[in-house]
Amino acid sequence: MRITLRLNVIETNYHLGGSVLSVVSEYPYLGLTMTNTLSWQKHINNITTRANRMLGLIRRNLRASPQKLKQQAYFTLVRPHLEYCCTVWNSHTKKLITQVENIQRRAARFVLGNYHQRESVTAMISELEWTSLEKRRQAASLQMMYKIHNQLIAINPNNYLTAMQPSAARSFHPSKYQIIPARVQVYQYSFFPRTVAWWNTLPDNILTSPLPEVFKGAVASRI
Known part of the structure; x- marks a missing residue:
């Protein structure tokens, strides 16, 4: 499968075990x-x-x-x-x-x-x-973000996220991340760019929840 936004796709054959792989959409x-x-x-x-x-x-x-x-x-x-x-x-x-x-x-x-x-x-x-299914999906994304942030699953946040730079702004919190710029919608609405924007709106007491279950309950009551 070739995944690209190019109008003129470069056609290349790929081989596995001497056989040409078929192309699928x-x-x-x-x-x-x-x-x-x-x-x-x-x-x-x-x-x-x-x-x-x-x-x-x-x-x-x-x-x-x-x-x-x-x-x-x-x-x-x-x-x-x-x-x-x-x-x-x-x-x-x-x-x-x-x-x-x-x-x-x-x-x-x-x-x-x-x-x-x-x-x-x-x-x-x-x-x-x-609760609407849309809001449940938002809550699920934030719960996943919590696990990534606290390194509770095998996804290293340092590979995808950049901590927000310290500042005197009232909105600053060390658990927040820099907004991820996106040039195209397919990336803008993917997991990290989209969820970081939601994550940064959460108050400090929710971001620092001691357990996933506590975070889940706090997010559910908020959204």
């Missing part, structure tokens, strides 16, 4: 559908299709079940399809954000058993006290 890798344009449209199409199928299954089998059981089925069997590796594929376009949120909107109707077209689904989600 997309390929599944560790549960993600990677494309040569770094667009997540194909991946989001795939996960929303799987989530829709699972939602249809539980709707057929749990139609008469209590609300609590329906909700747990959605949380356990549907929502994971929409959140696996979301720190990688978290899209910034309104179209793709809405495509994912529509699954949760249909799930809210199912859980409450309310299919009246004139009823507000936004009100239903509020009644259920569900």
Whole structure:
């Protein structure tokens, strides 16, 4: 797979074991559908299709079940399809954000058993006290950033991040990082440039949370 933004792509053959490797525009890798344009449209199409199928299954089998059981089925069997590796594929376009949120909107109707077209689904989600999937993805990115910052996972922050320069500004904190400049959107909305901007808005007491669980709870209550 050749990943480039060039209009005139340099065509080069690659060999492995004496055989010429075929060229593809997309390929599944560790549960993600990677494309040569770094667009997540194909991946989001795939996960929303799987989530829709699972939602249809539980709707057929749990139609008469209590609300609590329906909700747990959605949380356990549907929502994971929409959140696996979301720190990688978290899209910034309104179209793709809405495509994912529509699954949760249909799930809210199912859980409450309310299919009246004139009823507000936004009100239903509020009644259920569900957080939007977009905000959950933001929280997941910040939790990953916390683990990287505190070196709790095998990603060296020094390879990707630069500490904010000390200053007398009230917004300065040694746990914050310099904003990462990006020339193109595909990089601007990738994990590090995007999450650093979110990370720097967090107050000092959250940035210095002693445990991942404490940080997770503080972020969830903030966003």
